[in-house]
Amino acid sequence: MSLPPEFSLIARHFLPLAGEGALALSDDAAVLDVPAGQLVLSADAMVAGVHFLPDDPPETIGRKLLRVNLSDLAAMGAAPLGYLMTAALPKGTTPEWLDAFTAGLAQDQAEFGLAVLGGDTVSTPGPLTLSLTILGTVPKGEALLRRGARPGDEIWVSGTIGDGALGLRAARGTLADDGFLADRYRVPRPRLALGLALRGVARAAMDISDGLVQDCGHLCRLAACGAEVEAGALPLSDGARAALAADPALLPLILTGGDDYELLFAVAPEDAARAAEAGKASGTPVTRVGRFVAGASEVTALGAGGSPISLPRGGWSHF
Amino acid sequence: MSLPPEFSLIARHFLPLAGEGALALSDDAAVLDVPAGQLVLSADAMVAGVHFLPDDPPETIGRKLLRVNLSDLAAMGAAPLGYLMTAALPKGTTPEWLDAFTAGLAQDQAEFGLAVLGGDTVSTPGPLTLSLTILGTVPKGEALLRRGARPGDEIWVSGTIGDGALGLRAARGTLADDGFLADRYRVPRPRLALGLALRGVARAAMDISDGLVQDCGHLCRLAACGAEVEAGALPLSDGARAALAADPALLPLILTGGDDYELLFAVAPEDAARAAEAGKASGTPVTRVGRFVAGASEVTALGAGGSPISLPRGGWSHF
Structure with missing residues (x-):
């Protein structure tokens, strides 16, 4: 039985990004041991033409979304653990585009020490739409919060x-x-x-x-x-x-x-x-x-x- | 300083769905105590006209995405913990549509015992595009996996x-x-x-x-x-x-x-x-x-x- 395009696409482009717990992206979900502390979770979406320019270099588009989410972890004083990403790809997205897109992600995974845990790839008649959920950890009770400033600070x-x-x-x-x-x-x-x-x-x-x-x-x-x-x-x-x-x-x-x-x-x-x-x-x-x-x-x-x-x-x- | 539309939209429609750890959706991320066992994580995306019909009742659209993800947890033998959702909304999405959309989610949150931990709401010139990451837990080593069948089973x-x-x-x-x-x-x-x-x-x-x-x-x-x-x-x-x-x-x-x-x-x-x-x-x-x-x-x-x-x-x- 030959693999349908969705699966060959995942195998070629996203499997190399998969981390421990991702089960080689073969299952319905990832299974992950959690380090001590508390989990920190954030999700952001980006749409071509709204959050980035459609002709931005593909290497930078995934990196931007990953880094925007890493920035949320930074703001909470958390260390990165992994991420899940969904990508709604316009018809005509080429393998070369995806190669460059995922090469950017791979570069940042190495720099920031995290990997893909799961995700989904779908087609869209609309613009490229990406969503990323990031997981991090923080020692219990030590997360930085937005609340807490006082006059005089x-x-x-x-x-x-x-x-x-x-x-x-x-x-x-x-x-x-x-x-x-x-x-x-x-x-x-x-x-x-x-x-x-x-x-x-x-x-x-x-x-x-x-x-x-x-x-x-x-x-x-x-x-x-x-x-x-x-x-x-x-x-x-x-x-x-x-x-x-x-x-x-x-x-x-x-x-x-x-x-x-x-x-x-x-x-x-x-x-x-x-x-x-x-x-x-x-x-x-x-x-x-x-x-x-x-x-x-x-x-x-x-x-x-x-x-x-x-x-x-x-x-x-x-x- | 008056709240910009993004924040009033979140306050009206998504804050009522927020669970423990979501920090009332006020922060850059959720902070969550994790129960014993292993984390199970899955993400799915849905695009109007591809995964559901654009004129499907709004009450059922969010429920379908949530249930598709709950089904992934079920397949792994996991119990639900919470979810993050991003929504790319077309211009002209009405508050009434969002009310119905989130009412469906609220109904399912009550039925399945989980709540929103975070997310993002953005606008899109394209079709409604939703992405959901679900978290569940399973006792260590007990997750059901896709691998493991044998001839004769x-x-x-x-x-x-x-x-x-x-x-x-x-x-x-x-x-x-x-x-x-x-x-x-x-x-x-x-x-x-x-x-x-x-x-x-x-x-x-x-x-x-x-x-x-x-x-x-x-x-x-x-x-x-x-x-x-x-x-x-x-x-x-x-x-x-x-x-x-x-x-x-x-x-x-x-x-x-x-x-x-x-x-x-x-x-x-x-x-x-x-x-x-x-x-x-x-x-x-x-x-x-x-x-x-x-x-x-x-x-x-x-x-x-x-x-x-x-x-x-x-x-x-x-x-």
Whole structure:
């Protein structure tokens, strides 16, 4: 009995990605021993033309989805365990495209130490649609949560802010770029080592996917307080700095644009040195960019001289 | 700061489905204590127009996806723990549609004892695309696997065969039906209690999603043997029996059509009474329909008098 296309497709493209417990993707489900601690679980979906550009290199598309999910684990202070992925593939998806797509995933599996546990491959008359569920572990009671910030706490971020939103413009060809910004848009850097180092240090944490201002608003609402972000304190990459110098009107985009996938966390003032140390120990730049304040759950961005910057919108909704 | 639409949508429609560990869907991930045993994990995707009819009642669409995944747990002998779901919603999806969609999920969550742990909601210019990852548990080493059948073992199935494929025709209006068959297509019955009862009884098991003959072929390939299925022994519902009486040419469809979501399992001849007892104890009809035989990994369907039935195709590929 010859294998139907679905199974040969899985055997050629996805079996090489399968990890321990995946039963060589032959069964109805994976069976997995669970290490000590608690499970951390997250799922994200991406649609061509909505979350990535249809002509993005196939190597980067799967990596982006995997890294977006790894970023969620990082935000919880969790270590990766494995993932399941479903792919709705448009007619005409070629084996060569899938080879490149899975080669990107294989590269990241090696880098981050996890593997595929299962999934599903279906056809769609619509755009390429990917969904990924990631599993991680954290020692019991030590997960970083979004709740927990208090007025007076400092606001810190990892890496540099705004590269993702600027990178989308660069990838679309509407912003000058030497390739750095577009790469930041296509290939997020999940801050896993920093997340682990922030356990017991950060009072609250999340990753920035919808823009710094909007995501900071989530921390505020859960803490019933406000926040002030100092635009002058934002860590900017050379690429972002150059773009901003050429067009100062890009500042609101840097503050509210999505796809940063940096960590945003609350630190008690007395723990500032520990936060800096966590950055150093994990090899991740960390920067204090503002503070939580008593009052309504609003985020104010302060410009030069401490005057509020007018923001056209609260952030970017993935919906 | 007013909530953007994505968050109000989640709060209205998905928060009521959230279970323990979901952190009220406020965080980047769920945090979950894991019971003893091993984790069992499966993921499936469904696309409107491919896996269900776009005008299927919204109450049944989410239930079907959840039940298809529950059926995977049943096939492994696992008990449900929770699930994550991503939904790519076409523009114009109404709150009323989502209310009905999630009401169906809520009904099944109560029936099967599990809840949402997380997920993602995005928009798509294409058809409604859903992906669900389910988690279950099984005592260590007791999961039912697809591998393990041996020549001489009996082939058993649960429930009735062919209703799903006939039900698709009924739902499309091309087959007479009092509603039973279409309902079987839209709302699979995951055989969870039977799966638990078959631990230590069945030598190999899977659920029938791609048609009895094709799925039996999977058990054969993993066991390096063949199989003979007796068409006369197939358990048929009244609806399927009536359809077959009206058109005997439907027999190949019953043997090869997808969407049964019944369990297919191998039983050593000396364990036949235990298999029957597992069916009785779980309240699930079980029927012996053939046997595994030495030889090439081929599935032969035998008609009246033991002559092979010609099958137009090996089964139905979800891809």
